[in-house]
Amino acid sequence: xxxxxxxxxxxxxxxxxxxxxxxDLLTGAAEAALKQAGLSDVDAxxxxxxxxxxxxxxxxxxxxxxxxxxxxGAAGSRIETASSTGAGALESAFYAVASGYLENVLVVxxxxxxxxxxxxTTRILAEVIAPGERRYGASMPSLxxxxxRAYARRHGLTEDQLRDALGAVAVKNHARGALNPxxxxxxxxxxxxxxxxxxxxxxxxLFDCAPITDGAAAxxxxxxxGSVRLAGMGHATDSAAVxxxxxxxxxxxxxxxxxxxxxxxxxxxxxxxxxxxxxxxTMFEIIGSEDxxxxxxxxxxxxxxxxxxxxxxxLPINPSxxxxxxxxxxxxxxxxxxxxxxxxxxxQVDPNRRLPRNPEVALTQSIGGLGNNNLVTVxxxxxxxxxxxxxxxxxxxxxIPASPPRPDPxxxxxxxxxxxxxxxxxxxxxxxxxLKLGLVRASGGWQTLVHLLDEGPAEPGDxxxxxxxxxxxxxxxxxxxNRPWQEALMSWRxxxxxxxxxxxxxxxxxxxxxxxxxxxxxxxx
Numbered sequence: 469x470x471x472x473x474x475x476x477x478x479x480x481x482x483x484x485x486x487x488x489x490x491x492d493l494l495t496g497a498a499e500a501a502l503k504q505a506g507l508s509d510v511d512a513x514x515x516x517x518x519x520x521x522x523x524x525x526x527x528x529x530x531x532x533x534x535x536x537x538x539x540x541g542a543a544g545s546r547i548e549t550a551s552s553t554g555a556g557a558l559e560s561a562f563y564a565v566a567s568g569y570l571e572n573v574l575v576v577x578x579x580x581x582x583x584x585x586x587x588x589t590t591r592i593l594a595e596v597i598a599p600g601e602r603r604y605g606a607s608m609p610s611l612x613x614x615x616x617r618a619y620a621r622r623h624g625l626t627e628d629q630l631r632d633a634l635g636a637v638a639v640k641n642h643a644r645g646a647l648n649p650x651x652x653x654x655x656x657x658x659x660x661x662x663x664x665x666x667x668x669x670x671x672x673x674l675f676d677c678a679p680i681t682d683g684a685a686a687x688x689x690x691x692x693x694g695s696v697r698l699a700g701m702g703h704a705t706d707s708a709a710v711x712x713x714x715x716x717x718x719x720x721x722x723x724x725x726x727x728x729x730x731x732x733x734x735x736x737x738x739x740x741x742x743x744x745x746x747x748x749x750t751m752f753e754i755i756g757s758e759d760x761x762x763x764x765x766x767x768x769x770x771x772x773x774x775x776x777x778x779x780x781x782x783l784p785i786n787p788s789x790x791x792x793x794x795x796x797x798x799x800x801x802x803x804x805x806x807x808x809x810x811x812x813x814x815x816q817v818d819p820n821r822r823l824p825r826n827p828e829v830a831l832t833q834s835i836g837g838l839g840n841n842n843l844v845t846v847x848x849x850x851x852x853x854x855x856x857x858x859x860x861x862x863x864x865x866x867x868i869p870a871s872p873p874r875p876d877p878x879x880x881x882x883x884x885x886x887x888x889x890x891x892x893x894x895x896x897x898x899x900x901x902x903l904k905l906g907l908v909r910a911s912g913g914w915q916t917l918v919h920l921l922d923e924g925p926a927e928p929g930d931x932x933x934x935x936x937x938x939x940x941x942x943x944x945x946x947x948x949x950n951r952p953w954q955e956a957l958m959s960w961r962x963x964x965x966x967x968x969x970x971x972x973x974x975x976x977x978x979x980x981x982x983x984x985x986x987x988x989x990x991x992x993x
Contacts (some may be wrong), residue, residue: 470566474694474850477505478687478807483577484652485796486682490517490580492526495536498576501686502537510688511570512543516549516557516577518799522592524580528630539690548799549923549946550596551748552836553577555802555843562701565689572692577804578684579797589680593798593897596837598709604917605899609677611710611838612749613669614907617888618716619751620671622929623766630671635662637750641786645793647822651796652681669892676750681795685804692771694743696813697855700733700846702726707808707870708840711907713917714868716888721842722759722833723865729831730761733846734859737761738847740783741827742812743989744805746835747790756833757785758846759954761863782826787812802834802843810846819854828852874914880936883946884910889926906943908932920941 479500481493488496494515497970502508515530530544549556555576558598561573581589594607620630639659645651657675665674689698702725707713713720730736737760745760747753757768761785763776771777777785788794788808809830810818830847881986887907895903906922918934918941920926932943 470567471691472850472854473562473565474690474692475688475696475698475700475847476507476572476688476694476812477501478685478810479504480510480650480685480804480807481683481806483681483683483797484606485582486580488746490520490526490578490844491529491532491536493580493682494529494533494576494578497684497686498533498574501688501980502574505572505690505693507572507688507960509574510542510574511788513537513539513574513576513611514557514561514564515544515546515802516548516553516575516799516875517546518548518553518579519592520580523589524583525548525648543701544935549841551638551796551798551844552802552834552841552843553799554743554804555806555832555842555845556703556836558687558803558806559701559843561591561689562698568691571690573689574686574687575689575803576684577800577802579799581680581681581797582682582787585607586680587897588803594896597900601641601709601711601917604905604919605892605895605903606905606917607892607896608838609669609749610890610903610905612751613672613890613892614710614714614888614905615649615755616749616751617890617928618907619755619769621888622717623769625769627669628673629769631663632659632749632774633754634671634676635659635737636772636775637747637753638792640661640772641790641792642675642718644779644822645789647764647790648794651789651945652679653789653793659685659809660691668895669890672749675792678748678791678796681797683795683797683800683804684808685812687806695850696810697848697852697854698845698852699848699852700729700731700735700844701713702728702730702732702844704728704842708837710838711917711989712786712870712873713823714870716767716924717754718868719759719835719839719841720867722756722835722844725842725844726760726833727861727863727865729844729846730863732847734854734856735829735846735848736862738862739829741825741955742784742787742809742829743831743833744788744790744809745759745785745833747792748835750792752835752839753790754786756835757783759865759986760833761865765865779822784823802832804834806845806847811827815845872912872914874916878916878936879945881912882912882934884908884925884932884934884943886930887915888928888930905981906932908934908941908943910934916941
């Protein structure tokens with residue numbers, strides 16, 4: 469039988485622009501967590517840092533941390549799962565303790581990001597995007613914007629409804645951040661301020677994107693001491709390329725990880741009292757609330773607008789302020805969510821300031837990359853029975869099949885339909901601003917990013933003519949007048965290939981129907 473995995477201590481530094489070095493942040497959080505746990509030694513350290521080599525020019529940090537903490541000799545490992553790194557480190561430590569081989573383990577996660585310019589930091593963060601999509605100038609905000617546009621189209625939201633839904637998430641989380649003394653942004657915003665903010669990648673504005681942040685978090689896991697149990701863990705991946713996914717409006721990796729976590733903890737989505745959901749972009753909180761089973765697909769936006777995810781709602785989400793207001797030091801955020809949940813469950817943070825009732829069951833969801841390396845954790849009181857006779861899962865969201873791969877080498881010219889479009893106002897170096905990006909489904913069923921060449925707005929559903937230039941697709945709208953002729957022309961150009969395929973098929977059929985001349989029998993005359 470697996471051992472119980474309990475949280476014996478947890479700590480976190482203030483999030484924001486720090487004057488301290490990364491190792492100082494990690495050490496401060498670790499020492500505070502060890503002190504709360506009443507331990508001076510541990511069996512192992514699991515460290516989560518996403519990209520210290522580029523952010524601060526340091527490596528081999530697990531050993532450096534054991535030295536600083538005076539724990540030389542303890543096992544030290546570094547975990548990296550992109551922006552879910554903190555949760556990834558926690559997962560590795562969880563299984564080490566649950567196995568019974570280790571008794572007490574320290575988990576530390578952090579990132580120091582503000583020492584570089586915004587453009588350089590954006591470039592580093594974009595390295596988790598599939599290379600074929602980075603070549604188009606895609607950044608994390610632009611891909612998140614395409615997802616927001618696709619969500620609006622799929623579920624019939626007007627532009628005003630979409631902006632109000634995104635704004636509801638931002639306003640709520642900034643209000644919660646104002647009550648969090650460790651948050652980077654401790655100031656409320658209005659819906660009008662959200663709507664008037666500088667546009668980053670249409671429809672995502674400044675208040676829809678989590679900030680660049682410094683900070684660290686730590687927890688001590690034990691199979692002997694602690695009042696809160698890590699009752700369920702789930703972890704799943706998805707295609708690195710957004711264009712390979714069967715759906716833009718749901719993340720398979722969250723759905724699968726949630727199913728695993730609920731089953732391990734024997735908890736239903738309806739039993740969760742509050743959740744910390746990854747809101748690096750406001751749209752992601754809405755999608756996450758659906759993928760986690762809190763609301764039906766297509767209803768997460770309405771729940772946000774109606775206040776059902778606020779502190780007085782049926783399912784409070786991000787009472788800490790979330791990544792949006794608390795801050796998003798990419799290596800630390802997944803672990804910081806667990807620290808916040810632990811504090812609320814143990815009363816170390818006054819629940820009356822953040823929640824309308826004393827909570828008992830919490831959930832955290834952390835996204836790695838652009839929704840492709842996700843983890844879900846369920847926390848319960850240590851005394852809650854882990855095995856409940858007759859329990860059956862109610863969570864049942866199917867995984868969505870992937871899109872067919874783009875032909876390699878791709879055809880030089882084809883037609884397709886626009887699924888979503890955005891205007892990136894601050895593109896990566898080497899791309900002119902503004903950069904118009906679209907996601908297109910070609911006539912063959914495969915999907916690709918494109919550079920949109922038309923001056924006017926591109927609308928989902930528009931027919932586009934795609935032309936390959938320097939290995940990238942450029943797209944122009946096919947006017948309503950010319951569309952039948954353009955599509956007929958593309959069909960005519962494909963005719964020789966189609967005829968060759970039919971000829972080969974006919975030859976194979978004739979060969980199968982012909983008598984076998986190698987079989988026994990009288991020779992032909």
